[in-house]
Amino acid sequence: MFCLPVMGKDSFTAIKGYLDSKSAGKQYNSSSSTNAVSAIKSVMIHPEHREKILGKAQFSRPILDKAYISADGHFKIHYTTDGYDAVDSTSTHVHGVPDYVWETAKTAEYSYRILVDTLGFQPPPIDNYEEPEADIYIQNYVGSAYAYTYPEAAILETTNQPYDYTSYMTIDNDYKENGYNSKGLDGLHVTVAHEFFHMVQLGYNWWESNGLTGVSSSNGDAYFLEWCSVWFEERAYPEVNDYWAYLNDFFYRPTASIWANNYWYCLGPFVRFILDKYDPSENEHLLSEIWENIKTKYAFQSLTDVIAESGGNLATLYNDFMRACYYTGSRYDKDFAVSPDAVFFPELMIADINSGVLEDVLQFDVTVKPFASQPFMISFENNQYVGLETESTKKNVFIGSYLIDKPASADIHRNFRTNTDVFVGETRYNDQLMIFLTNSSKDSSYSLNLQVNKTDTLNISSKILSLYANPFSWQQQKPLTIEFQLGHFPNKLSVNIFNLRGQQVYQRLLNANDYILGVNDIRIPPQEIQSKNISSGIYILQIATDKKKIMKKFTVLN
Incomplete structure (x- = not known):
């Protein structure tokens, strides 16, 4: 913890000294070809640790000689037109305050309408400092930081929320310096939105x-x-x-x-x-x-x-997110990317120790941190069938998925169970296989061995890889999804559900020509299960072909 023995006239003086001393906390501008240092995005210091960092100066608000209350009355903007912290006094409207002050107020009210009126968040706690409005102070950060949100007084009435606070924010007076990635009004807009959400958050809880x-x-x-x-x-x-x-x-x-x-x-x-x-x-x-x-x-x-x-499941969502993050920059694909902005994102970097060209077998031994992911990149020099196996020191802790980037056809995406062998399928010499493994434990790191190998299609086993949601409820209006692997091309195929007494309660006959040797999936709409009046309980789902029957238990909750 950095300790600052500053005794400035107000919190802003102490914060500026803290920022000037904390150069290691500054960001490097990833949109620049140089290593230009960017302003710290947002500064918040927990009240339980603030005095160690800022000294006694923390107890005084900034003093500015002018103020303006926003049109809807939710915000009071404090500013000056003189001295070091001065805003540009230019005024081109009828509201009698500088344009920058007017834009600050308008931006704050716009943010309020979205967060509170549209998305249902509670407004920031009222501080009753002078008046009940939320306070925004405009000062001069000279490119060191975008803003600071200051948790001020603990709210004693909410005994079940130990760390909720009233607050105020300070923002820069022009966002013109080189440290800002977004300058002028762009910088003002995103900063006020960002910091106002912090003021809202502090009314809930900021756990120490x-x-x-x-x-x-x-x-x-x-x-x-x-x-x-x-x-x-x-x-x-x-x-x-x-x-x-x-x-x-x-x-x-x-x-x-x-x-x-x-x-x-x-x-x-x-x-x-x-x-x-x-x-x-x-x-x-x-x-x-x-x-x-x-x-x-x-x-x-x-x-x-x-x-x-x-x-949903948070670990699965994070694994899916990692997979979507492959589609950035030159790899961008609107059907799989995180967002349309992803075409401008950096490309996901894969460590050399996590990548290779498959000749016969590739092995990777890694330790994955708590709730973290490891990506792997496999390239090919020939056409072949590929399989993979994972082994870990802890069963059922890893979430696995892969994608095959196929330049000549649609990409393939699959989830898979770890600690088992998986048939990936046929890959071509110009395909790229990406594998993503996520540690679902928030407490411990775990080691994992990943093996990727050429495989003989004759050795592929038939099995159900995953079944979700499990427990299943048709009331959630989400399909029952079955991912399964076939070791043969089927001539007949059906999905069947049996109760524990062996009675069949559901059947769907499928066109076997739609399913392949390797990994497949089936989605059963919730209304189909609802129409069969399947009650809550434990059931056995069966995939039946002309050569094999594979089964897995699941639970129905209605």
């Missing part, structure tokens, strides 16, 4: 610590606060794209735990990816549900629980 491996006790859930604020920048001002400048830390080093310090400003796209997995018109409120849970649970647990309640 969260028990996650490798997280400093002074940071707690800061990683999730920053993910969400970066996501909201893009939600409010999609044309600015300031977040592009911070993506290198993830795409060039994609193997850290998702809460790692250098991912704070990189994983706003992961928040979008999670929301896009559901119908955005209905489930953008998923994020406000997560924040409601954060009132009483750590961010990671809240995120895990709310996604599970929606029929």
Whole structure:
């Protein structure tokens, strides 16, 4: 922890001294061909650790001689037109304040309408400092940081929320310096949106610590606060794209735990990816549900629980996200990419020890950090059938998937179970195989061996690889998806469901010509199962061909 013995006249003086001393915390501009240092994206210091960092100066707000209340009355903008912190006094409208002040107020109200009125977040707690409005102070950061949100007073009435606070924000007076990736009004817009979400978040809970491996006790859930604020920048001002400048830390080093310090400003796209997995018109409120849970649970647990309640799994979503992150830059494919912006993202970097050209067998031995992923890249010199096997020291902890980038045809995407052999299928000399393995444990690192090999199609086994959702409920309106592997080309194929008494309760006959040697999938619409009046209980799902019957238990909850 960096300690700053500064006794400045107000918190801003102390923060400026802290930033000037903390050069290691500054970001490098990934959109520049030089190593120009970018401003720190956002500064927040937890109140439980603030005095160690800022000294006693923390107890005084900035003093500025002018103020303006926004049109809808939610914000008070503090500013000056004289001295070091002066804003440009140019005024081209009828509101009687400088244009920059007017734009600040307008941006804050726009952010309020989206977060509070549209997405259902609660407004920031009222601080009753002079008046009830949320306070924004305009000062001169000279390119060292975009802004600072200051958690001020603990809210004593909410006894079940130990770390909720009133707050205010300070922003730069022009965003003109070279340290800013987004300058002028673009910089102002994304910064006010970003920091206002922090003010909202502080009314829920900013846990001081969260028990996650490798997280400093002074940071707690800061990683999730920053993910969400970066996501909201893009939600409010999609044309600015300031977040592009911070993506290198993830795409060039994609193997850290998702809460790692250098991912704070990189994983706003992961928040979008999670929301896009559901119908955005209905489930953008998923994020406000997560924040409601954060009132009483750590961010990671809240995120895990709310996604599970929606029929998902956080580790699987992160594995899917990693796979989608392959499609950036020159690899961009709109059908698989994280977002349309991904064409401008850096390309996912694969370490040399995780890549190779398949001649006969490739072996990789890795240790995967808690809730982290390892990507692997396999190239080919010939046409062949390919299989893979994984073995780990801990069973059922890894989530696996692969994609085959096929220049001449549609790409192939599959999930697979680890600690088993998997038939990938035929690959061509110019294909590229990407494998993604995610450690679903938040507590421990685990070792894993991955083997990729040429295979004889005669040795492929028939088995059900995965069945989800399990438990299944037709009320969730999501299909029952079966991924299975066939060791032969079928002449007949059906899906059957039996109860534990051996009675058949469902059957679907399929066109065997639609299914191949290797990995296949079937999706049963929820209304089909509903129409059969299948009650809650444990059932056996069977895939039957003319040569083989493969089965797996699953649970129905209605």
